[in-house]
Amino acid sequence: MSDRPLTLPLALLLGLVTVVTLFPVFWILMTAIKPPTDWNAVPAIWVPSEPTLVNFQTLFDPEALGVYGVGGVSEAATQAVFGSLLASIVATALSVGIGLAAAIALSRYSGGGRATPLIILSGRMFPPAAIAVPFVIIFSTIGLIDTYFGLIAIYIAVTLPFSTWMLKSFVDEVPKEVEEAAMLDGLTRVRAHLTVTIPLIKGGLFATTLFIFILNWSEFLFALVLSYTTIETIPVRLAKYVTATAGTLYGVQAALAVLAMVPLVIAGFLIQNHLARGMTFGAVKR
Amino acid sequence: MxxxxxxxxxxxxxxxxxxxxxxxxxxxxxxxxxxxxxxxxxxxxxxxxxxxxxxxxxxxxxxxxxxxxxxxxxxxxxxxxxxxxxxxxxxxxxxxxxxxxxxxxxxxxxxxxxxxxxxxxxxxxxxxxxxxxxxxxxxxxxxxxxxxxxxxxxxxxxxxxxxxxxxxxxxxxxxxxxxxxxxxxxxxxxxxxxxxxxxxxxxxxxxxxxxxxxxxxxxxxxxxxxxxxxxxxxxxDVARFVGAPEINLLPASVVAGDDGRHLELLGASLPLPAGRLNFDGDFEAGIRPEHVQIDPSGAGALQASVVDIEPLGRLSALTLGIGQEQLRVTLAASQAEQMIPGSTVGVDIALDFLIAFERDTGRRLD
Known part of the structure; x- marks a missing residue:
């Protein structure tokens, strides 16, 4: 952390960055409380004159927009919210758990040889679009299509390289001698990893978890091609808010997007103190 | 067992x-x-x-x-x-x-x-x-x-x-x-x-x-x-690792002549004390810097020129030039103060402390 004083030019720059960064968030929030007439009005309406919660209502009651004469909204978003929560939470927990074990194995035991981390990463070198269709075929054959089990499996496979690599970099930062000191103090290898290493990479573990959760939470392509009727996620539902009569339901989409932001904002807020680095300072002579 | x-x-x-x-x-x-x-x-x-x-x-x-x-x-x-x-x-x-x-x-x-x-x-x-x-x-x-x-x-x-x-x-x-x-x-x-x-x-x-x-x-x-x-x-290797300044390593040989056994070192022929270096031929002589006496007036078995003086505190390290070879010597700082770079000094080597190494393998002889 630098102690640079806040000068006027610096303050202006920071202000500008803040405005540019937060403008889309502001627009989404405003759109979410606009009545249908305001959604794509020209000139643009910045702050709605008559704020309404009807867009949020529509998410759970498709008929709600009827009062504004907009009909044909087919389904509620309930299932999508449930689907996103289930797939993202389970896939994130497993991805981070497996990734942590892999990170320790790679960092401390060069598991599988020096090329292993790169081989793991190579899984990310295929564009998702290139592997999506083969997965549809494979999953149809083995009965995993349109199941949460299948979606979660894909999410884990896709995010595991990230979680492994991120966590490996944090484990690498903990000097292995600290673990070894613990072993000489009387711990087994496994207990040294669990009770010495993991507490020291707590910040990294939180950061990785949040990152993987965001990836899963906002994933669209696999969710789209692997779901028919049984499963749905928020990003897929977002794309479906289009009606024949009223076109794209911007307000409803914005309302769902705001809802989707909530868990991320809460999670980010809760762990912000742990995102700081420097946990291992003082362990070793430098 | x-x-x-x-x-x-x-x-x-x-x-x-x-x-x-x-x-x-x-x-x-x-x-x-x-x-x-x-x-x-x-x-x-x-x-x-x-x-x-x-x-x-x-x-x-x-x-x-x-x-x-x-x-x-x-x-x-x-x-x-x-x-x-x-x-x-x-x-x-x-x-x-x-x-x-x-x-x-x-x-x-x-x-x-x-x-x-x-x-x-x-x-x-x-x-x-x-x-x-x-x-x-x-x-x-x-x-x-x-x-x-x-x-x-x-x-x-x-x-x-x-x-x-x-x-x-x-x-x-x-x-x-x-x-x-x-x-x-x-x-x-x-x-x-x-x-x-x-x-x-x-x-x-x-x-x-x-x-x-x-x-x-x-x-x-x-x-x-x-x-x-x-x-x-x-x-x-061991000799070089222990001791600072490092031990001097110089080519030398033992020659048996009519008037007893001699050590050929630094261009001079030095009579060997009885019982020292019981072999003939070429070897490498290891001489610790403190096992060399220096006489500012020039009296000694060898003549050398002072190349460099490096203070080490209580002691000083002198680099001497003898022919093509250099010899590092330590002596009391007070003594070193009297030395002038470029001047000629007399040198005596304490042969009792000389350590002999085989030239090829580096192993200690005797």
Whole structure:
């Protein structure tokens, strides 16, 4: 952390960055409380004159927009919210758990040889679009299509390289001698990893978890091609808010997007103190 | 198999231990013994295999070949935690998220010692090491010397059978290093601990060691007292490693003539004292810088010109030119003040202290 004083030019720059960064968030929030007439009005309406919660209502009651004469909204978003929560939470927990074990194995035991981390990463070198269709075929054959089990499996496979690599970099930062000191103090290898290493990479573990959760939470392509009727996620539902009569339901989409932001904002807020680095300072002579 | 009683009672005995990392032979069939209650120093340059030796003794690394015996028991396959060894790592490896107290108490708590006993032990050790004031602080707020003492304390609280100290004083400033090494020696002697300390610093070894194990490129070259290592190094590598300024190595030969045996050195023919250098022919002469007398008036067996004078404090190092060769000499600073670069001085070499090496192999002759 630098102690640079806040000068006027610096303050202006920071202000500008803040405005540019937060403008889309502001627009989404405003759109979410606009009545249908305001959604794509020209000139643009910045702050709605008559704020309404009807867009949020529509998410759970498709008929709600009827009062504004907009009909044909087919389904509620309930299932999508449930689907996103289930797939993202389970896939994130497993991805981070497996990734942590892999990170320790790679960092401390060069598991599988020096090329292993790169081989793991190579899984990310295929564009998702290139592997999506083969997965549809494979999953149809083995009965995993349109199941949460299948979606979660894909999410884990896709995010595991990230979680492994991120966590490996944090484990690498903990000097292995600290673990070894613990072993000489009387711990087994496994207990040294669990009770010495993991507490020291707590910040990294939180950061990785949040990152993987965001990836899963906002994933669209696999969710789209692997779901028919049984499963749905928020990003897929977002794309479906289009009606024949009223076109794209911007307000409803914005309302769902705001809802989707909530868990991320809460999670980010809760762990912000742990995102700081420097946990291992003082362990070793430098 | 009969085992020598000295080995069964030794805190540590390594027998033919080898370790290879990829293409590098880190350790080549080393034998090493730390008798119980003695202070053994593993002396060697960076990369000589000191750390690997310690890690194998601690069980953090496996040997490819050979046996490790602790108090006479082969510990092959025994986990580090069950070896009853304490190690001070060269980077200390304190627990960064634990206070000084918890760093010290950790090994005792893991071993399920009662809280009041832990307290007692931690406070006893911290008063010995004078670190009472850092018990409540995290390592990041401690000074280098305090961290060093906490690391030492974490080893001492347990009273293990063997202490491994891997360059524990390397990052400290000179004064603190001298102070702490005296303290180490005192603790070791008072309690009869068994210490194996690794260092690249001969002076440190000299100050604390009962026995020095000289490690060169993964091989034990010599095991001897500090004095013996200095006066009778087994080969050229050992001779060069111990002592500063470095030993002079000069081509020489022994010639038997009508008027007795002579040493051909630096272009001069010096009569050999009776019984010295009982061989004929070429060899390499090792001459310690302090075994050369200088006469400013020019009287002496050899004539040399003063090339350079380097003050070392109480002593000064002179570089002399004799023909094509150079000779490094130490003498009292007061004497060195009278020397003028470029002037000619007389030189006498104390042949009784000359160490002869075989030219090709570097092994000590005689």
């Amino acid at each position: 009969t085992v020598h009683p000295m080995i069964t009672s030794a805190a540590l005995h390594m027998d033919g231990v080898s370790r290879r990392f990829g293409k590098t032979q880190a350790l080549n069939a080393i034998n090493l013994t730390v008798p119980t209650g003695s202070f053994v120093v593993l002396l060697g340059a960076a990369g000589a295999g000191k750390t690997t030796t310690m890690r194998i003794a601690a069980g953090l690394e496996d040997a490819d070949e050979g046996a490790v015996l602790l108090s006479g028991i082969d510990v092959d396959g025994v986990q580090p935690k069950d070896r009853d060894i304490a190690m001070i790592f060269d980077n200390l490896a304190l627990y960064p998220n634990k206070t000084g107290y918890d760093n010290l108490a950790n090994p005792l708590k893991i071993r399920k010692m009662a809280q009041h006993a832990v307290d007692e032990r931690v406070h006893a050790v911290s008063s010995t090491l004078r670190i009472g004031h850092v018990l409540k602080r995290l390592p990041k707020t401690m000074s280098g010397g305090e961290r060093q003492r906490v690391a030492l304390g974490r080893a001492l609280v347990r009273e293990p059978k063997l202490f491994l100290l891997d360059e524990p004083l390397s990052s400290l400033d000179a004064m603190l290093r001298v102070e702490l090494r005296a303290e180490l020696k005192r603790l070791q002697q008072e309690h009869g601990y068994s210490f194996l300390l690794a260092t690249p610093d001969f002076n440190e070894a000299l100050a604390v060691a009962d026995t020095i194990v000289m490690l060169v490129e993964g091989e034990v070259r010599q095991v001897a007292s500090p004095q013996e290592i200095y006066e009778a190094p087994v080969d050229r």
